[in-house]
Amino acid sequence: MRGARRILLLALAGAAAGDGADPSAIEGFEALRSILENASKKTLDRYLPPIPAQFEDSVIVVEDPVDARRRFAREITDAVARDVRQAGRFAVVRYSGPGDDVEREVPLLLAPSQGWKIQSPQGYAVAGKAIERARGGKPARVHLVPRVAADSYGESGVSFMHVTTSPDRCANRIDVWLCKQRELHVVPGCRIADLGEGTLEGVRGLPVEWPKSFSPVRPTPGRVCVVHCYEPRVRDFFVAFRVVDAQETGVELEWTLLGAGPGSPDSIHQPTRPARGMPALPCVPPCGRRD
Numbered sequence: 001m002r003g004a005r006r007i008l009l010l011a012l013a014g015a016a017a018g019d020g021a022d023p024s025a026i027e028g029f030e031a032l033r034s035i036l037e038n039a040s041k042k043t044l045d046r047y048l049p050p051i052p053a054q055f056e057d058s059v060i061v062v063e064d065p066v067d068a069r070r071r072f073a074r075e076i077t078d079a080v081a082r083d084v085r086q087a088g089r090f091a092v093v094r095y096s097g098p099g100d101d102v103e104r105e106v107p108l109l110l111a112p113s114q115g116w117k118i119q120s121p122q123g124y125a126v127a128g129k130a131i132e133r134a135r136g137g138k139p140a141r142v143h144l145v146p147r148v149a150a151d152s153y154g155e156s157g158v159s160f161m162h163v164t165t166s167p168d169r170c171a172n173r174i175d176v177w178l179c180k181q182r183e184l185h186v187v188p189g190c191r192i193a194d195l196g197e198g199t200l201e202g203v204r205g206l207p208v209e210w211p212k213s214f215s216p217v218r219p220t221p222g223r224v225c226v227v228h229c230y231e232p233r234v235r236d237f238f239v240a241f242r243v244v245d246a247q248e249t250g251v252e253l254e255w256t257l258l259g260a261g262p263g264s265p266d267s268i269h270q271p272t273r274p275a276r277g278m279p280a281l282p283c284v285p286p287c288g289r290r291d
Contacts, residue, residue, distance in 0.1 A: 025091030025108055026084045028116025036073040044069055046114070051121040052233045072122055076106075087208045091116070094126065094205060102128035105206045105259060124238060124259030126205050131260045133267070139200055139242075139254035140268040144178040146250065150286045153177055160227070160255070161235045161263045163271045171275035172283060175229045176241075178251055179286065183216035184225075187284055191228040192217060198224040203240045206259055219243040219251045226258060234278075235263030 023031070032047060039047075051065040051072070079095035082103060089110040096103045104123030108116050125131045142165060147156030152167060157177030159170035167174060175190050186192045193207040194217050207226050217225055223243045229235050238259035245252040257268050265272050 022110060023115065024084075025086040025093065025110075025116060026081060028091075028108060028110065029079075029081055029084070029093045029095075032116060032118065033077050033079060037077045039073055044073060047117050048073065049119065049121050069121070075104075075123065076118070083205075085204070085208050090209050092206050092208050095123070100128075102130070107206060107208075121236075122261060124206065124261045126259050131257060134257050134260065134265060136267055136269045139256045141244070142253050142255065144176075144251050144253065146178050146180045146182055147286050148180060151283060153283060158253075160229050160237075160239045160257075160268075161265060161272070162275060163265050163268060167283075169271065169274045171278045172281040173231065173234070173275060173278075175227055175239075177284075178219070179216065181216075182219070182246070182248070182251070184219050184251070185216050185284075186214070186227060187281075189230050189232070191230070193226045195224045195226065197222040198242070200224065200240055200242050200254065200256055203258065206238055219246045219253075221246055229263070231263075235261075237261035237264035 035043060036047065048069060051068045075097060076095075078097050080098070081093055081095050083094040085092050091108040091110075092105050093108060094103055094105045102125050105126050106123045107119040109119050111117050140163070142158045143155075144158060144165065145155050147154060153172065153174050154167070155165045156179075157167065157174035158165050159173050160175050161173060162170035164170055174187055176192070177185055177187070179185055184192070191210050192214075193210050195203065195207075197220075203224060203226065210228075217223070221243050224240065225242075226238060226240050229237050229239060237257070238261070239255050240258040241253045241255035243251060244254050255268070257264055
């Protein structure tokens with residue numbers, strides 16, 4: 001415990017001094033394990049983001065946000081780091097708990113004068129029996145056609161939460177869609193990281209860095225991307241997809257669940273139940289503009 005506290009002090013001092021003594025991500029994670037133990041609300045506010053008060057979809061088991069935050073803090077305190085990927089001020093740590101077959105990942109940020117902070121309200125399951133069942137042993141396939149209507153996605157988009165290309169079934173909760181210029185877009189709130197050509201097996205985990213601004217992805221065969229499927233109080237998980245084929249008439253994607261979280265599907269090969277009772281979201285402009 002004293003060693004971890006010392007690491008924390010060194011981390012904060014190095015970040016504040018700006019003398020090139022910035023701590024590594026693993027040092028920061030070990031420091032967080034110490035400082036989050038029995039932490040006050042003020043400390044939790046400093047090092048953890050808030051947890052949404054509720055999720056709208058009734059299939060998600062809702063936990064009191066205060067209890068959920070303290071549970072997450074205990075999870076980090078008890079964690080054993082399995083892998084760390086760092087790029088400057090950004091990092092992703094893979095960890096597991098004592099006797100736990102689940103491995104999770106959490107993004108970290110090195111903040112000026114504060115040291116390393118956790119950037120997500122929970123860890124995302126990337127390995128373990130439950131997520132392997134959801135993956136079903138192989139990627140799922142989806143075919144998207146170019147969008148032509150301003151007031152409907154048609155079959156141009158896919159909801160990874162509901163495992164469907166039907167906008168009615170998911171109440172327009174589309175994550176990725178194909179525009180008439182045959183470029184892939186994400187809806188506001190979601191993020192996409194273009195990893196270039198590769199394989200799904202080659203995706204090690206959550207991206208360490210994300211683009212600072214959105215730009216559509218040209219779907220060329222072999223291109224791999226990671227999508228953060230996010231809508232406040234509805235969904236918060238990650239998928240990876242690879243472009244299998246790209247023609248004038250549409251694109252074929254294979255995809256898998258990368259990091260399970262709130263709203264992620266129990267199986268990527270079966271549509272989840274329709275989003276009955278959830279308000280339908282408006283369609284984004286067909287050209288992909290956000291205004």
